[in-house]
Amino acid sequence: xxxxxAVHSMLHLIFHRNKNQHRRxxxxxxxxxxxxxTLDFARSGVKSHxxxxxxxxxxxxxxxxxxxxxxSTLGIVLLAVLARLSKITGISHQKMEPVTKSKMTGTKEDxxxxxxxxxxxxxxxxxxxxxxPKVSKGSKERPVEKSTDGVSKTTSKKKKKxxxxxxxxxxx
Numbered sequence: 617x618x619x620x621x622a623v624h625s626m627l628h629l630i631f632h633r634n635k636n637q638h639r640r641x642x643x644x645x646x647x648x649x650x651x652x653x654t655l656d657f658a659r660s661g662v663k664s665h666x667x668x669x670x671x672x673x674x675x676x677x678x679x680x681x682x683x684x685x686x687x688s689t690l691g692i693v694l695l696a697v698l699a700r701l702s703k704i705t706g707i708s709h710q711k712m713e714p715v716t717k718s719k720m721t722g723t724k725e726d727x728x729x730x731x732x733x734x735x736x737x738x739x740x741x742x743x744x745x746x747x748x749p750k751v752s753k754g755s756k757e758r759p760v761e762k763s764t765d766g767v768s769k770t771t772s773k774k775k776k777k778x779x780x781x782x783x784x785x786x787x788x
Contacts, residue, residue, distance in 0.1 A: 643681050649673075
């Protein structure tokens with residue numbers, strides 16, 4: 617019982633700290649439901665609703681938070697609290713009925729249509745013309761200079777390359 621109340625306390629703190637920022641997101645509803653269901657379970661001890669509906673749907677909702685890279689640490693904490701709750705209550709993934717989107721809507725999920733690539737089509741090479749003064753404006757070459765021995769040479773200032781340049785260097 618104390619462990620259930622400790623999980624509820626963690627959920628309450630997460631809820632209180634993040635409610636202004638995340639209260640309009642889709643997964644927030646499931647955090648609210650989980651918080652209430654945990655307190656109800658601590659009071660009554662009935663876990664059938666928790667095992668069949670709340671925990672599987674919370675798992676799906678919190679997984680989307682992990683997939684969103686912006687709040688992935690919050691999602692990992694939510695999944696850890698959910699795992700702790702399922703361990704305490706003895707709810708395992710074998711006992712849970714998997715909830716899929718098609719079961720929630722009552723329709724068969726559309727898997728799409730496979731599209732095949734035509735390998736026979738020749739690829740046209742992309743040519744870039746540097747004759748346009750606006751395009752060649754970005755080049756860092758200096759004008760031709762005469763050296764003391766009469767031979768002309770061109771000096772160029774090397775541009776620093778970064779990771780983006782390395783990614784796109786094979787295109788030109």
